[in-house]
Amino acid sequence: MNSLIKEIKDSIGDNDDLFFTEHQLTDLSVVFIGLNSLVDLGPSIKQLEKMGQKNYSSKEKLKQISQLGEIKRNASEITSLLLEGKLMIAISLNSDSVVSVDPVPVKLNRAIDQITNENTMLGPLVSFNEDSLTNIGVMRKQLLSEKIRVKHFRTGIHHKKALSLIYYEGIVEENLLETVVKEIKGNSKSDLYSLQDVTKMLGITPYSIVPRVKTTEIPSEAAQSLLKGKIVLFLDGLPFALILPSVFIDMFFLESDKNLTFPLMISLRSLRIAGTLIALIFPGLYVALVAVNPEVLRLELALSIAQSREGVPYPAFIEIIIMLVVLELIMEASVRLPKSIGPTITMVGGIILGQAAVEAQLVSNLLVIVLAATTIANSTVIGVQNLISIRLLKYIVLIFSSVFGVLGILAGVFFICAYLAGVSSIGVPYLNFKHSKGEGNNG
Amino acid sequence: MLKKMLIFSLLPFLLFPLSGCWDNRDINHRVMPISIGVAKMDEGYKVFLQIPEPSSESLGTRIVTGEGETINQIIDNISVNMESAVDLLHVKVIVVDKRLAEEGLNDLISGFIRSRDVSAKAVIAICDDNIDQFFESMENAEGGEGTILLDYFEKYSGWDPHVALSRVWEVYRSSHSYTRDVAIPMIKRGQTTFLEIVGSAVIKNGRLVEVISSDETLLYNAFNNKSTRGKIEILDDASVMILSNDTDYKAEFTDQTPHLQTTFNFSVMILETNGNPSAQDIKMNLEELLLDRYKALIVKLKTSEADILGIGQHFRKEIPRKDLKNWRSDYYPNLAFNPIIQVDIQNYGNLKHTTN
Amino acid sequence: MDRSVQVVMMYILTHLGLIFFLYPSNIIESTDQGHWIPISLGIVIHIIFVLVYLKGLSFFPRRNIIMIYSSFGKVYLILFLLPIFLYFISAVTITVRAYSEILTIIFLANTPLWAVMALLLFIPFFLAIQGVQAIFRTGILVSFLFLPFLVFILIVSFQNVDASYIYPLWNNDFSFMTKQSYINSFFAISGGFLFLGFIQPEISYKHKKIVIAFAAVVPAFILSVYIPLLTFGKATAETFLFPFVLALDTITLSWIMFDRATVFFLLSLITFIMLFISLVLWKASIIIHHSLPSIKPVYIVVSLTFVIYIACLLIPNWQQVQMLFKWNSVLRFYVLLTVPLSIYFLGHLSKKKVY
Incomplete structure (x- = not known):
């Protein structure tokens, strides 16, 4: 047995889906090498046969076969190509080179689907899927411009992943592009499995409460980011686009808002900002008003709260923490659970939180209203990541306000502002006000 | 980055122990009196607290009293003896007895302003009655949801242009200002209603010096450009309702x-007529009535040297500040006051008005 | 990148924070009538010195005053930067101590002073270690969140105003200029503008745009004094420690779900003060960093904060705070006078050298 084939066998190892099939391609005998989990062999052979139907001498045929694909001689390269789903054709088991061809692949990708996590009103419904090439195709369809540039990278040692980078030539911020490309090339050995790995590779701290990389599964959002000079990354296997850099206003501004008229867009966006503020402040406000500064409340309200809290055994801070934790659990559980059991959680949660806890005088009924308002308002934020950041950040305000009352709320909000102001990824500050204004001059 | 992480992870640990450090009492563990009554005893004060009692069904009222040397001492004593701590933050009405008002409210009011516990917006009233019985009757008063006294003075519920509405900060201002005094309502227990407005007490430099009637209080409110809308005036031949009022001043300062x-x-x-008076008659009669009242009011106020109308305000331009100090004694009694009343009959209601 | 908006906002916010608490009572106390005279004198001095300072700075494009002084030699560094540094430290100490006392007096009666001081130092410290750009960005965000409150409250604060209290308008007595309370009022006038000379290489701005900020700060100076004055009259207002706070207490807004809605105004001013403190902490830290470049700025800020916190704890009562205001006024005037003028003259000097 020849060393090249042996090397291939050794490096892929003990895999039962690796095949070495000898086959008469018209009248030339060749060996097909591939992984039958990735290559649909029958149709592939048929396709190849169609190409070589004319009668040539065997030498010409060899040439022809070599024209079907690229000639490869390096075993490790061949291995990784095999893992990508390429088919190798060797003239014989002894040949020192193989020809790598694109076979008919086994269908492993789902079709382009509807958006599942980021529902939009009045926006396109196409979403990205797990295959990065498909995603790039979708992007190309969004922006028909010769200035779109796509760069492919392969990273990882144990695990070769395709990472694609898209930008808009001329609009993209040069510094940003340079740093990103430099970071990717410099860290090409890191294995990428998740978003955290990607951020780490780009030199962004993973210890961040706010998302440093914006994710979206809506192609039009990604396309608009390109037009704003941002960079879009696709990691093979992640069904969303990674947009760099992520900025503050992404929490509130959705591109599909622009399908509405201007006043409607403004009101929707301000609604989201208000929602975020409510989600941040309300729990803290409840604790501040009930425990520290009741004089701020109107008398009538103060009396009715006092009345509803009559018999509640623990301080307001503990009360709200307990209920918030239960609420967070319900939210997390309803994500985890299969759709068939989900409604049970909703129902049980609704009964426990809404009714029983109040009637058993474990919490005051105002608290239930506060929690409901918080949760609803929280959900107005765009993006799952942002939703979770706000969910977490509200505890900062809550803790401050339990100590300092109304001052604590403002101090907490100020603290969050200070935190956000200090965040910057790849040289672009999170609170980048220039981007928000720069929309106009990108046309 | 690790450093930042460290700070973040330390932060909650720093704050958690803090929150239990001082007494941040929850709202249901605070006793929040709505009104507070202060009476002068021979030695020290007697304090009444009207406390709404939140129970599961409705709000009841509870009256707690205490005696002692100073207000704060009494409140403190009550606090000790009650199941929850007394918190004066929500006091909306302060009732003082007549004796205390005659002796002077300055210490009481500046105490309230100083501690900032009691809101500067609390309404102050004088009880022209036995204050013990007054507060006792409150406990038995039906309905009101514990806010009965407050409702009389709230602009959006029970307030009426007959009532002089003065807040703590206005009383405080009057005890310092050179040119401004206040009138505060005088109340007593009513026969059929919970309370009855006796009139208004004229407070000069924090001391009660004169009492004016409800009708005169209306003029006081009109003078200060407060709305007198809805007030009904009875004449011999008609009764009318005031829809709006406004006041113009022209101040001159000659020969001191x-x-x-x-x-x-x-x-x-016009609401009702008696016979068939002409619009002109009604107008004349009303003007005359109001004019007489004004003149009487001014005479009364001049003798007591209390400037509740804030007339001195109009002469701040002319009188130098060092003389302004003596406005009440030197200039005010010599005031030449010339009220002009103009009545305009805006409409006659649903009926056409025909003269004869 | 031109960050004039951030600089203008920062200028406005820090001044608003400084103006509304102590300035009104200082001015009301300083004279009996015609309060606009001391106010406008202060404003004129403020504007003149800011303009001189800006003019001086414009001779040194893209350089901060530390670089400027150090390019002229060690003497200048010691002569000017040392007092500036001392002024900053004392200003932060006084601000933290005074404002936490204010907070406990008017708002947080149950909260111990050390906790309030810790809050007033911890958050600015957190902001200061993130650097000057973060401070300015926070300024923008904070102004979006809290300035609308402020404008709203300033509008409703006219509710109980009686215009007659404005008289008498004129005052021939100019003795207020030597009164301690008037001198103390320069805490608000001279405290906030030095940062314009520190931020230059990191944050560039157009000097002319600072003039826009005057339009916001000047009314604040006037309103902070005249709203309590017109609500209570001079004789009453002078008895208050914080006249503006009490003037806000008198506002009745029956259609808001909060009873003392004005506390939100006061507390948003406190956040502006935090911004001010973090800015001063940062300025002090870069002065140290200049003379001891081997120490990391983070450690400088940490130790400064710690020292200031200890100093704050050592001040037992309001009387002492007043004393400090008095002592601090020497430094305050030294800094107010010498820094803008020296920068201006050094600028002229260097210009001549070039020719």
Whole structure:
């Protein structure tokens, strides 16, 4: 047995889906090498046969076969190509080179689907899927411009992943592009499995409460980011686009808002900002008003709260923490659970939180209203990541306000502002006000 | 980055122990009196607290009293003896007995302003009755949801242009200002209603010096450009309702004598007539009635040297500040006051008005 | 990148924070009538010195005053930067101590002073270690969140105003200029503008745009004094420690779900003060960093904060705070006078050298 084939066998190892099939391609005998989990062999052979139907001498045929694909001689390269789903054709088991061809692949990708996590009103419904090439195709369809540039990278040692980078030539911020490309090339050995790995590779701290990389599964959002000079990354296997850099206003501004008229867009966006503020402040406000500064409340309200809290055994801070934790659990559980059991959680949660806890005088009924308002308002934020950041950040305000009352709320909000102001990824500050204004001059 | 992480992870640990460090009592563990009554005893004070009792069904009222040397000491004592701590943050009405008002409210009011516990917006009233019985009757009063006294003075519920509405900060201001005094309502227990407005007490430098009637209080409110809308005036031949009012002032200062010409414009609506008086008659009668009342009021106020109308305000331009200090004694008694009343009959209701 | 908006906002916010608490009572106390005279004198001095300072700075494009002084030699560094540094430290100490006392007096009666001081130092410290750009960005965000409150409250604060209290307008007595309370009022006038000379290489701005900020700060100076004055009259207002706070207490807004809605105004001013403190902490830290470049800025800020916190704890009562205001006024005037003028003259000097 020849060393090249042996090397291939050794490096892929003990895999039962690796095949070495000898086959008469018209009248030339060749060996097909591939992984039958990735290559649909029958149709592939048929396709190849169609190409070589004319009668040539065997030498010409060899040439022809070599024209079907690229000639490869390096075993490790061949291995990784095999893992990508390429088919190798060797003239014989002894040949020192193989020809790598694109076979008919086994269908492993789902079709382009509807958006599942980021529902939009009045926006396109196409979403990205797990295959990065498909995603790039979708992007190309969004922006028909010769200035779109796509760069492919392969990273990882144990695990070769395709990472694609898209930008808009001329609009993209040069510094940003340079740093990103430099970071990717410099860290090409890191294995990428998740978003955290990607951020780490780009030199962004993973210890961040706010998302440093914006994710979206809506192609039009990604396309608009390109037009704003941002960079879009696709990691093979992640069904969303990674947009760099992520900025503050992404929490509130959705591109599909622009399908509405201007006043409607403004009101929707301000609604989201208000929602975020409510989600941040309300729990803290409840604790501040009930425990520290009741004089701020109107008398009538103060009396009715006092009345509803009559018999509640623990301080307001503990009360709200307990209920918030239960609420967070319900939210997390309803994500985890299969759709068939989900409604049970909703129902049980609704009964426990809404009714029983109040009637058993474990919490005051105002608290239930506060929690409901918080949760609803929280959900107005765009993006799952942002939703979770706000969910977490509200505890900062809550803790401050339990100590300092109304001052604590403002101090907490100020603290969050200070935190956000200090965040910057790849040289672009999170609170980048220039981007928000720069929309106009990108046309 | 690790450093930042460290700070973040330390932060909650720093704050958690803090929150339990001092007494941040929850709202249901605070006793929040709505009104507070203060009476002068021979030695020290007696304090009444009207406390709404939140129970599961409705709000009841509870009256707690205490005696002692100072207000704060009494509150403190009550606090000790009650199941929850007393918190004066929500006091909305302060009732003082007549004796205390006559002796002077300055210490009481400046105490309230100083501690900032009691809101500067609390309404102050004088009880022209036995204050013990007054508060006792509150405990038994039906309905009101514990806010009965407050409702009398709230602009959006029970307030009426007959009532002089003065807040703690205004009383405090009057005890310092050179040119401004206040009138505060005088109340007592009513026969059929919970309370009855006796009139208004004229407070000069924090001391009660004169009492004016409800009708005169209306003029006081009109003078200060407060709305007198809805007030009904009865004449011999008709009764009218005031729809709106506004006041213009013209101040002159000649020969060390202040002259003030005040034009009051009332818009009224005719409610009932007796016989068939002409619009002109009604107008004349009303103007005359109001004019007489004004003149009487001014005479009364001048003798007591209390400037509740704030007339001195109009002469701040002319009188130098060092003389302004003596406005009440030197200039005010010489005031030449010239009220002009103009009544305009805005409409006649649903009926056409025909003269004869 | 031109960050004039951030600089203008920062200028406005820090001044608003400084103006509304102590300035009104200082001015009301300083004279009996015609309060606009001391106010406008202060404003004129403020504007003149800011303009001189800006003019001086414009001779040195893209350089901060530390670089400027150090390019002229060690003497200048010691002569000017040392007092500036001392002024900053004392200003932060006084601000933290005074404002936490204010907070406990008017708002947090149950909260111990050390906790309030810790809050007033911890958050600015957190902001200061993130650097000057973060401070300015926070300024923008904070102004979006809290300035609308402020404008709203300033509008409703006219509710109980009686215009007659404005008289008498004129005052021939100019003795207020030597009164301690008037001198103390320069805490608000001279405290906030030095940062314009520190931020230059990191944050560039157009000097002319600072003039826009005057339009916001000047009314604040006037309103902070005249709203309590017109609500209570001079004789009453002078008895208050914080006249503006009490003037806000008198506002009745029956259609808001909060009873003392004005506390939100006061507390948003406190956040502006935090911004001010973090800015001063940062300025002090870069002065140290200049003379001891081997120490990391983070450690400088940490130790400064710690020292200031200890100093704050050592001040037992309001009387002492007043004393400090008095002592601090020497430094305050030294800094107010010498820094803008020296920068201006050094600028002229260097210009001549070039020719």
